[in-house]
Amino acid sequence: MMYKSGVVAVVGSPNVGKSTLINSLLGQKIAIVSAKPQTTRDAQRGILTTDNTQVIFVDTPGVLRPNYLLDRTMLAIARGAVQDADVVLWIVDVTKKPSSEERRVAQFIEKTNASAKVYMAMNKSDLLKPKDVIKHTNIYRGLCDKAIWMLVSAKRGDNVDKVKSDIIDLMPEGPKYYENDEITDKSVRDLSGELLRESALYFLRHEIPHGIAVLVEEFIEKEDGKIEIIATIVVENNRHKGVVIGKNGSMIKAIGIRARREIEKMIEQSVYLQTFVKVEADWRNDNNQLKHMGY
Ligand SMILES: Nc1nc2c(ncn2[C@@H]2O[C@H](COP(=O)(O)OP(=O)(O)OP(=O)(O)O)[C@@H](O)[C@H]2O)c(=O)[nH]1
Ligand SMILES: [Mg+2]
Known part of the structure; x- marks a missing residue:
């Protein structure tokens, strides 16, 4: 066939x-x-x-x-x-x-x-x-x-x-490009960053426009089998930074918990997720920044 x-x-x-x-x-x-x-x-x-x-x-x-x-x-x-x-x-x-x-x-x-x-x-x-x-x-x-x-x-x-x-x-006649178990071209590392961004958008839906980005700084498999992820949420100004962190860190904590659960569901492994927040003014208009973020 x-x-x-x-x-x-x-x-x-x-x-x-x-x-x-x-x-x-x-x-x-x-x-x-x-x-x-x-x-x-x-x-x-x-x-x-x-x-x-x-x-x-x-x-x-x-x-x-x-x-x-x-x-x-x-x-x-x-x-x-x-x-x-x-x-x-x-x-x-x-x-x-x-x-x-x-x-x-x-x-x-x-x-x-x-x-x-x-x-x-x-x-x-x-x-x-x-x-x-x-x-x-x-x-x-x-x-x-x-x-x-x-x-x-x-x-x-x-x-x-x-x-x-x-x-x-x-679909026209053509070769098989991917193995049966390949369902996306994104790495689990990048998908983890995306799930963190999704979680942030979920909790911040009323607060901040879409001006956030996520950088995954570390994605390491530890000896105990846990995955350690260190990620940074990039925002445009100090006000946004305050909102993302929340009162006594409550917002960033909620974002992190939801993201960690979603990542664990995806990779079926325990995850240790540490999240930081950083201001990069006007990152959406900065070519250098965009490149750095993989866009
Ligand atoms: N009720 C309903 N909501 C839907 C349906 N499909 C998507 N949504 C909702 O619509 C919203 C946008 O869905 P997305 O899949 O992110 O839309 P998108 O077109 O990929 O959006 P962008 O990536 O921003 O361009 C989410 O809140 C979804 O849950 C649907 O069939 N019915
Ligand atoms: Mg979409």
Whole structure:
């Protein structure tokens, strides 16, 4: 039997559920998720392997207007992912009407890679009011004539298997790039940093915009089998630093506990996590800093 493989670029506005859908398609959490826009910052790969097909999903940051240098980097990442894609998986939040930017995504895809197939996942169907179903699906269908489309709930899992089998069907003939057990291209060290960032976004959702970054300074396996992780949360100013640390260190403690549990769940090993907070003024506009942080 011929083997099939291909690349699926996952694009869409911030916060529509791109990372949630990838986790759901893979049946495993590889990408962090938060209620804040601009959670994803790089083109993380998620790899789905079946007996005869391998699908490489490339998560991207929400396509948006660049306000910061970091945003520009993120837009370039989305563009690069679409360029290389066999299929563009375009995710929208079907409970909302499309924004003016979303109305331009089809054009963006067409200009970047006209031969890519487009699959639109109309996500958050669990929150869609019955009276809006026809109206909203029609509006989104009108944005891209050639797109295959499906109503899904990434969170509840509705129609996720359908999306999975449709995408597998769209894969061209190709080699197997990854081993069966490789589900992402990110190291556990980097994923641990991401889980710490996710935890910080979770607790700080009302306090601080997305201006935080995480650096993993040490990731060491100790003799007793425990993993020791030392990480720094980078913030933009002293006020943010105070918020992240919290009263008597209560916030940083809560962030650390949640992150440690999530990391332990991922690597199935005990973790000793030590977290520091550092101010790097205006890091989102500093090319040097961005490089240092791996963006
Ligand atoms: N009710 C509901 N919520 C969802 C669904 N999918 C995602 N969410 C929520 O939407 C929010 C954003 O999800 P993410 O997966 O981080 O979205 P994203 O598109 O990756 O966001 P960025 O990385 O910031 O561009 C989170 O709070 C998710 O729990 C869904 O199907 N239904
Ligand atoms: Mg994301």
